[in-house]
Amino acid sequence: MAQIIIYTNSNGGVSVCQPTGELPIEEVLTKDCPAGAIIVDDSILPQGADAQFFDAWVLNGTTITVNIAKAQADRLAQFNFAAIQVAQKRQLNTLAGLPNATDDATFTAELTAGRAAIANATTTAQLVAINNPA
Amino acid sequence: MTTTINASTSNGLVTTADTSGNLALQANGTTIATAQSTGLNLASTGLVFSDSSTQTSGKGVAKAWCNYNGNTSTIVSSYNISSVTRIGTGIYQFNFSNTLSQTPSAVAISGNSGYWTIVSSSGAFSSSAVTFASYINGTGYADNTPFCMVAFAG
Numbered sequence: 001m002a003q004i005i006i007y008t009n010s011n012g013g014v015s016v017c018q019p020t021g022e023l024p025i026e027e028v029l030t031k032d033c034p035a036g037a038i039i040v041d042d043s044i045l046p047q048g049a050d051a052q053f054f055d056a057w058v059l060n061g062t063t064i065t066v067n068i069a070k071a072q073a074d075r076l077a078q079f080n081f082a083a084i085q086v087a088q089k090r091q092l093n094t095l096a097g098l099p100n101a102t103d104d105a106t107f108t109a110e111l112t113a114g115r116a117a118i119a120n121a122t123t124t125a126q127l128v129a130i131n132n133p134a
Numbered sequence: 135m136t137t138t139i140n141a142s143t144s145n146g147l148v149t150t151a152d153t154s155g156n157l158a159l160q161a162n163g164t165t166i167a168t169a170q171s172t173g174l175n176l177a178s179t180g181l182v183f184s185d186s187s188t189q190t191s192g193k194g195v196a197k198a199w200c201n202y203n204g205n206t207s208t209i210v211s212s213y214n215i216s217s218v219t220r221i222g223t224g225i226y227q228f229n230f231s232n233t234l235s236q237t238p239s240a241v242a243i244s245g246n247s248g249y250w251t252i253v254s255s256s257g258a259f260s261s262s263a264v265t266f267a268s269y270i271n272g273t274g275y276a277d278n279t280p281f282c283m284v285a286f287a288g
Binding site for chain 2: 005009011013015016017018019020022023027028031032033054055077078081
């Protein structure tokens with residue numbers, strides 16, 4: 001396991017500083033990181049689905065947890081972007097006289113179901129399992 | 135011991151010889167370079183270019199570089215980089231081991247196809263670090279596969 005430096009950044013999230021080894025980590029701590037930063041083993045970093053929601057990480061002492069509300073917001077933003085892309089493609093298909101994979105009602109229902117699943121998710125694994133509109 | 139060739143300011147050309155197999159080139163007694171079986175070793179002054187800049191101050195010499203994988207948060211290789219800080223998804227700060235004499239004049243980034251690498255909205259360049267964001271058009275910040283940063287100053 002490697003040692004890293006973590007701290008709460010100005011956005012309220014967690015910054016992770018990885019030394020290259022050119023300087024001792026204690027020197028990196030004082031030179032590259034703000035006061036309050038701590039040296040930890042990288043094994044404390046969230047794994048699996050939690051690792052995919054870096055911007056929702058919250059540092060409590062030496063433990064990193066995931067703010068599920070923030071993770072939901074980030075996942076919803078991803079979902080909505082995908083929805084816009086698909087909607088644009090559907091509109092272009094319509095203008096070009098080409099068929100869409102599903103009718104408008106099915107597409108709308110898919111969006112509603114996806115957003116509801118995001119809102120109801122209680123774990124990052126559930127958020128990761130939700131498919132983007134296609 | 136070393137065989138020496140010295141350009142003395144008082145005695146002109148001064149040479150000494152031994153059987154070490156090493157040859158030192160001296161300027162008034164100060165060794166500038168030594169030829170050994172392992173190669174040519176430059177003294178701390180290093181190279182001096184035609185514009186009087188040195189190996190460390192030369193405009194054409196990279197002051198720092200890093201090959202970094204944003205997906206796995208892995209530093210593949212680097213020079214004059216003490217650390218890489220992941221500030222947010224797709225946002226990375228490269229911290230210099232030795233502070234540059236000035237803010238980098240030019241920084242080049244190469245990354246994965248489909249990603250835009252842009253200067254972060256804050257921080258950007260300083261003599262101690264450069265900050266970049268990796269961005270997918272329309273998607274937002276995204277962690278990039280191996281990409282390289284090179285900083286020049288002078």
